Amino acid sequence: MPSAAVQPSFEDLGTPLSDVTFVVVDLETTGGRAADSGITEIGAVKVRGGEVLGELQSLVDPGHPVPAFVARLTGITTAMVATAPPIDLVLPSFLEFARDAVLVAHNAPFDVGFLRAACQRLGYDWPGFRVVDTVPLARRVVTRDEAPNHKLSTLAALFRATVTPEHRALADARATVDVLHALLDRLAPLGITHLEDLATAADPVPPDVRRKRTLADPLPEAPGVYLFRGPGDEVLYVGTSTNLRKRVRSYFTAAEKRGRITEMVRIAHAVTPIVCATPLEAQVRELRLIAEHAPRYNRRSKHPERQSWVRLTDEPYPRLSVVRDVRPGTPHIGPYPSRQAALAAVDALHDALPLRQCTARLPRVARVAGSPCALAGMGRCSAPCTAVGAADASYDGVAAAARTALTADPALVVDALAARVGRLAAQERYEEAGHVTQRLRSFVQGAARAQRLGPLARCAELVAARPVSVGPGSMAGGWELVVVKHARLAATAVTGPDEDPLPVVDALRATAEVVEPPVAPAPACHPEEAALVLAWLEQPGVRLVHVSDPWSWPVRSAAAHTDLARVAAAVAPGAREDDAVATMTAC
Incomplete structure (x- = not known):
C-alpha cells in the first residue's frame, strides 16, 4: 500500500490502515442465493501495508451439478468440482486463514452472505469479522466521468490492476487487492486514514468537516463534558459522553446527520474537554454549562426561570x-x-x-x-x-x-x-x-414531582454511595460517592477497590460546595439537575451514608398514580374493553 494513505500524526485516533491486516476474499457459486446455491471456489489474499502475506485457493464441491450458464461464465464445470473437497473441509481452513483480519470483498454482502450461511449450516459461530465493501468506497471516489459503472472489471482497468478479473476466485481476489489500494489512496486526502474511518467512508461527509476531526486529537478517553467553541471563543455547543474523544470524533463522520450540528462544526475552531469523576457529575456539569452559556446550537431549554x-x-x-x-x-x-x-x-x-x-x-x-x-x-x-x-x-x-x-x-x-x-x-x-x-x-405528574423534590430540597446534607462495578456481576470496583445539599450536587468522587471510602467521605463533606437553602419544594438548583440526582439516588445498590433531615414522601403519594392505565381500568361498568383502549389512545 502506498505511503500516502498513512498519516502517523493521527495514530492515537485509531488503527492506521497501514497496520491493518486485510483478507480480500472472492467466491464462485452455483447461483445468486445462499439458501439454494453452493460455493464452487474460494479465493483469498492476505495483505498488510501493501505487502501480500499469503494466499488461499480451493475448488469446492457444492454437492450438486454446476448449472451450464455458471460453467460458461466461470469455466468451473461439474467434473472439475466432483473430486474437490466439500465446504465442511474448506471452510475451517478459510476461517483460520482470515482469523483476526478485516474481510474485504467487492459487493461484500454477496460473498459474506454465502460464508455466513455455510457457517450456520455447519454449526460454526460466525467470527464477527469487520467487513469492508469496495463497491460503496468506489462510488464515493470514482465519478461517472471516469468509469461508466463500478464493476470489478471496470475498476481494475481504471486503476491498471496487475491481474485481470476472470470470474475465478483467486484472480478476482488479487484484482480486488489492487482496487482496494487504489481506493485507499484516493480516500486518504479526505481524512480516511484509519480503520475506524472506513465505517463511514462511503457516506458523503464534506471535506471541510472531516478535516476538522483533528479537534478530537487531544481529547481523553474519559467521561466528561465537551464544549465546541467558535469565533471569539463563543461556546457553540455543550455535550456529555462517557468517552470524550470517541464522541467528539463522531461529529466529523457521516454518523452525524443533523444539519444544524454540521453547521456548528464548520464554524468551530476548538473543543474544550472537562473530565469528570463520574457520569453523574458530567450530566450535572452539562446542565449548568448550558444554563450559563445558552449555546445557540443546544436545542433543549435549560432555563429554570x-x-x-x-x-x-x-x-x-x-x-x-x-x-x-x-x-x-x-x-x-x-x-x-x-x-x-x-x-x-x-x-x-x-x-x-x-x-x-x-x-x-x-x-x-x-x-x-x-x-x-x-x-x-x-x-x-x-x-x-x-x-x-x-x-x-x-x-x-x-x-x-x-x-x-x-x-x-x-x-x-x-x-x-x-x-x-x-x-x-x-x-x-x-x-x-x-x-x-x-x-x-399533568396534575399527577406535577404532584409526584413536587412530592419527590420537596424532601430532598429540605435536606441540608445527604451523602450516598454506590458500588462501582468492574465487570458483569462484580461489585468490587470501589465506591462512587456523592454529597447532595438541598437537591444540588455539591461534591462527588470515586474510590479505588482497596481504598477505605470513609476518609474520602469526610474530605468530601469538608470541601463540598456551600448551598443556601431554597424554598421547598423548589430545589437549590435547576430542576433537571435535581431530577438527575434523584434518579441516581434511587438506583439499586445505592446506600445512604449520612442524612441530615428526613428524606421520604407520603405512602399514598401521587407517584402511586403515575401509571394512568388505571384510568382506562376505571371505565364505567358496562363499557366495552375497547372503550378503555380508545380512551388511552386519544390522550
Missing part, C-alpha cells in the same frame, strides 16, 4: 395560581416545563373540586354579598363570595381537600376524573375523554 408551578394561594379563600417562583407557606406542585402544562393541572383540580376561579381578593367575612358567577350556577364553584356576616366554613373543607391532593394523597382528584373518563368512554366520546386524561396526567 421558564419553569412554572401551580400554587394554592395564601388567602382567606384560597384559589389556584400558576407562578414562576415558589413562595413559603403555601403548597405547590411542579415544576412544569411550560405554562400550558401547569394550566392543564389547574383544570384537573377544578374538574374535581369546586375551588373558586375568580382572581378577586375576598375578605374572610364580607359585609355585602357578592354576585355568584356562572360556575357557581353549574355547581363548579363553592361561591364563598356570597357569604355575608360570617365565614364560609364549607369552603374551608374544599381548600383542605385541595391541600391534601397537592401535598399528600391525590386520590380524590384521580378518582373524580377517572370516573368522568369512564362516563365519556361509555358514551364513545373519546376525544373529550382524551382531554380529561391529559389534564389528569
Whole structure:
C-alpha cells in the first residue's frame, strides 16, 4: 500500500490502515442465493501495508451439478468440482486463514452472505469479522466521468490492476487487492486514514468537516463534558459522553446527520474537554454549562426561570395560581416545563373540586354579598363570595381537600376524573375523554414531582454511595460517592477497590460546595439537575451514608398514580374493553 494513505500524526485516533491486516476474499457459486446455491471456489489474499502475506485457493464441491450458464461464465464445470473437497473441509481452513483480519470483498454482502450461511449450516459461530465493501468506497471516489459503472472489471482497468478479473476466485481476489489500494489512496486526502474511518467512508461527509476531526486529537478517553467553541471563543455547543474523544470524533463522520450540528462544526475552531469523576457529575456539569452559556446550537431549554408551578394561594379563600417562583407557606406542585402544562393541572383540580376561579381578593367575612358567577350556577364553584356576616366554613373543607391532593394523597382528584373518563368512554366520546386524561396526567405528574423534590430540597446534607462495578456481576470496583445539599450536587468522587471510602467521605463533606437553602419544594438548583440526582439516588445498590433531615414522601403519594392505565381500568361498568383502549389512545 502506498505511503500516502498513512498519516502517523493521527495514530492515537485509531488503527492506521497501514497496520491493518486485510483478507480480500472472492467466491464462485452455483447461483445468486445462499439458501439454494453452493460455493464452487474460494479465493483469498492476505495483505498488510501493501505487502501480500499469503494466499488461499480451493475448488469446492457444492454437492450438486454446476448449472451450464455458471460453467460458461466461470469455466468451473461439474467434473472439475466432483473430486474437490466439500465446504465442511474448506471452510475451517478459510476461517483460520482470515482469523483476526478485516474481510474485504467487492459487493461484500454477496460473498459474506454465502460464508455466513455455510457457517450456520455447519454449526460454526460466525467470527464477527469487520467487513469492508469496495463497491460503496468506489462510488464515493470514482465519478461517472471516469468509469461508466463500478464493476470489478471496470475498476481494475481504471486503476491498471496487475491481474485481470476472470470470474475465478483467486484472480478476482488479487484484482480486488489492487482496487482496494487504489481506493485507499484516493480516500486518504479526505481524512480516511484509519480503520475506524472506513465505517463511514462511503457516506458523503464534506471535506471541510472531516478535516476538522483533528479537534478530537487531544481529547481523553474519559467521561466528561465537551464544549465546541467558535469565533471569539463563543461556546457553540455543550455535550456529555462517557468517552470524550470517541464522541467528539463522531461529529466529523457521516454518523452525524443533523444539519444544524454540521453547521456548528464548520464554524468551530476548538473543543474544550472537562473530565469528570463520574457520569453523574458530567450530566450535572452539562446542565449548568448550558444554563450559563445558552449555546445557540443546544436545542433543549435549560432555563429554570421558564419553569412554572401551580400554587394554592395564601388567602382567606384560597384559589389556584400558576407562578414562576415558589413562595413559603403555601403548597405547590411542579415544576412544569411550560405554562400550558401547569394550566392543564389547574383544570384537573377544578374538574374535581369546586375551588373558586375568580382572581378577586375576598375578605374572610364580607359585609355585602357578592354576585355568584356562572360556575357557581353549574355547581363548579363553592361561591364563598356570597357569604355575608360570617365565614364560609364549607369552603374551608374544599381548600383542605385541595391541600391534601397537592401535598399528600391525590386520590380524590384521580378518582373524580377517572370516573368522568369512564362516563365519556361509555358514551364513545373519546376525544373529550382524551382531554380529561391529559389534564389528569399533568396534575399527577406535577404532584409526584413536587412530592419527590420537596424532601430532598429540605435536606441540608445527604451523602450516598454506590458500588462501582468492574465487570458483569462484580461489585468490587470501589465506591462512587456523592454529597447532595438541598437537591444540588455539591461534591462527588470515586474510590479505588482497596481504598477505605470513609476518609474520602469526610474530605468530601469538608470541601463540598456551600448551598443556601431554597424554598421547598423548589430545589437549590435547576430542576433537571435535581431530577438527575434523584434518579441516581434511587438506583439499586445505592446506600445512604449520612442524612441530615428526613428524606421520604407520603405512602399514598401521587407517584402511586403515575401509571394512568388505571384510568382506562376505571371505565364505567358496562363499557366495552375497547372503550378503555380508545380512551388511552386519544390522550
